[in-house]
Amino acid sequence: MDTLLAAVHAVSWAVYVGGAITMEWVLRYAQRTMPPSQVGVVCKNAGMRYRWFGLGSLAVIGATGAAMFLRIDEAELAARAGAPELSLGDPYGRTMLVLTIAWLALAATVLLMAFWLHPAQRKRSLPEMTQSDVARERQRVGQAIGRMDKALKFELVVSVAAIGVGASLNAGGLF
C-alpha cells in the first residue's frame, strides 16, 4: 500500500511538472513558427486539456500526500538517518509544511487559470461595438494574456522548486 501510494504520488508530480516544462519548452517554441490565428486555436485547445491534467494531478497529489502523511510511523521515521521528527521544531516537519504551502499555491494558481484567466482571454466581438470599444476589448485581452503568462511562470518555478524540496525529505528536510 505504501509503495502504491508513493508511486501514484510520484507519477502525479511527474505528469504535472513534466507537463508544465514541456508546455513551456516545446509548445512556446513551436508557436513561434505558427500564424497568430492558429497559435490562438492551439493554445486554447492545449491550455484547456493541460488545465484538466493539472487539476487532476494536483488532486491526486493532495489525496495521496494526505494518505501518506496519515500513514507515517513515527518510530520508523526516527529510525532513519538523522532521526527526523514530524514537528515544526525539526527540518523534516518544516519541509513538509513548506511542501503543503507550495501545493496550496499551485492549486490556487491552476484554479485561477482554469476559471478566471483562461476565460478572460476570450475576445468579445459584437456588431454594435464602436472602435473605442474594440480597442478597449483588445487591451483587456492583452492584459489577460499577460496575467496568464505570469501565472504560468509562477506555476513552473514553484512546481520545479517543490520537486527539490520533496527530494530533500530523504535527507531529513531542507529548512
Place this chain on the structure above:
Amino acid sequence: MPDDFATWQHIIFGYLHDIAIAVYFGGAVAMEFVLGPAQASIPPAQAQVMGQKTADRFLWLVWGSLALIFVTGVLRLARMEMLSWSWPFVEDPLVLSESYGRTLLAMVLLWCVLVVNGALITFVFRPRLAGKLTPGTGGAQLAAAQTAKIQAATWVQRLTRIDIGVTLLIALMGASLGWGGLI
C-alpha cells in the same frame, strides 16, 4: 538547512534524478494527450510543421532526461556505497539475492528499453516522417511515400505509449525501493 557537503550531494542528485524522470514521463504524457490532440485542431499542413517542431524539441528533452537519469542514478548508488571498482561492481544490498538488487536490475533493463525506443524514434521513424518528396515524383512513389509516413507516425505513437507504460512500471519499482524492493 543542511550544513555538510554529503547531505547537499544527496539532495542534489535526488532532485536531478526526480526532475529528469518527471520531464521524461510528464513530457511524454503532454505530447501524447495534450499537444497531439491540439495539433489536430489546425489545418493538416500547419499541423505537420507543428508536429515536426514539437517532436524535434521534445527529443532533446528525452535524450537529456535519459542521460541525466542514468548519471544521477549511478552517482546516487556510488554515494550510498553500493558500487565498487572490482567484480561484480556492486555491494550489498545491490546483489541479485536481495529484492533491492533485483528491483534495481529490472529498473536498469527497463531504462534500456526506453533508450532503444528513443533510438528507434530518433534514427528510424522520425527521418521517415521528415522525408521530403523531390519534384517529378510519380503517383505510385507518392502513394508509397505517404503509406511509409503513416506507418512511421503509427509506430512513433505506439512506441510513445509503450514508453509511458514502461515509465509507470519504473516509477512503481522506484517507489518500492524505499521498502526494500518489489521483485
